[in-house]
Amino acid sequence: MPTDDLDLSGQVALVTGGSRGIGRAIALRLSQAGAYVAINYSADDQAAKRTLLDLERGGGQGELQKFPVENFAKVQDAIKEFSKRKGRLDILVNNAGISRDQVLARMKPEDWHRVLAVNLTGAFYCCRAAARVMVRRRYGRIIVISSIIGRIGRAGQANYAASKAGLEAMTRSLALELAGRQITVNAVAPGYIETEMTLALPPKVRQEILDHIPSGRAGTAEDVAGVVLFLASGLSAYLTGQTLHLNGGLYFG
Amino acid sequence: MDIKERVIQLIIEHLELAPADVVPEAHFIDDLGISSMDLWELVLVMEDEFGLEVPDEDLEKIGTIQDAINFITAHAEEK
Numbered sequence: 001m002p003t004d005d006l007d008l009s010g011q012v013a014l015v016t017g018g019s020r021g022i023g024r025a026i027a028l029r030l031s032q033a034g035a036y037v038a039i040n041y042s043a044d045d046q047a048a049k050r051t052l053l054d055l056e057r058g059g060g061q062g063e064l065q066k067f068p069v070e071n072f073a074k075v076q077d078a079i080k081e082f083s084k085r086k087g088r089l090d091i092l093v094n095n096a097g098i099s100r101d102q103v104l105a106r107m108k109p110e111d112w113h114r115v116l117a118v119n120l121t122g123a124f125y126c127c128r129a130a131a132r133v134m135v136r137r138r139y140g141r142i143i144v145i146s147s148i149i150g151r152i153g154r155a156g157q158a159n160y161a162a163s164k165a166g167l168e169a170m171t172r173s174l175a176l177e178l179a180g181r182q183i184t185v186n187a188v189a190p191g192y193i194e195t196e197m198t199l200a201l202p203p204k205v206r207q208e209i210l211d212h213i214p215s216g217r218a219g220t221a222e223d224v225a226g227v228v229l230f231l232a233s234g235l236s237a238y239l240t241g242q243t244l245h246l247n248g249g250l251y252f253g
Numbered sequence: 254m255d256i257k258e259r260v261i262q263l264i265i266e267h268l269e270l271a272p273a274d275v276v277p278e279a280h281f282i283d284d285l286g287i288s289s290m291d292l293w294e295l296v297l298v299m300e301d302e303f304g305l306e307v308p309d310e311d312l313e314k315i316g317t318i319q320d321a322i323n324f325i326t327a328h329a330e331e332k
Contacts, residue, residue: 132297135290135293135294135297136294136297136298136301177290178290180290181290181294
């Protein structure tokens, strides 16, 4: 089952928030490595269909899984049905995430709760449902997409930062619980990555960030996907509970 | 083999325990010293073996081997 290279042939993966941005790149990358990939999304049917089409054009196989990660019953039902039908679930990538930026004075309780619900609680729900399958088979790869913001913070992102720091803490605890079952749990914390989410930042803020990146460029979704592939593969069997910082030298952890 | 024997056999094999220790009154965690993760895994394996599903709230009710036998007997009969 686990191989000693990056080949994921015969394996089954679920990528949450997989229709756009980093999630899309991860879905495509895992597919190129041979995995059957379920692309989870919550709203954007068009983008999801485009991603699946691109995945299939690349010679891959997969499907769409539309459910909100913050709804436990729906997460459970979807993952149960999917893993039963495919007979396995090897890889879970918790990528679904949103932001509702506001400075403290203006951040409404619902902005706080919404971001925590999707980013942190949603990942927990998916891990819980996926672990039922992985524990049975005594193999699994759980990957969490965190953010540099979970470590260094940013004004206006108290909710987002808290959700990402929480994900990293959850990663360590679940890694300890699941290590005996050959299930690894790791996080990837990207720095500044060009996606729709980051392009929404004011140009001045974007330029300031770029000026501080030692690599001299923003990261790409594909940069993240490559590291996720490593974590999803048999090559990373002894790596668990870690957060890999992927930021062009901006921050070392 | 009846359900009781099948459950006990499964526990012996899956948890690699001495058959003499696996008696109905034995408590999984207090007597057999298995972890809650071991117990969860055992329940998942029993779900597959007996073709039933243990709801989350019932998982907490399984303390002894007899509890597991009772639960499986009750739910296997439903089928």
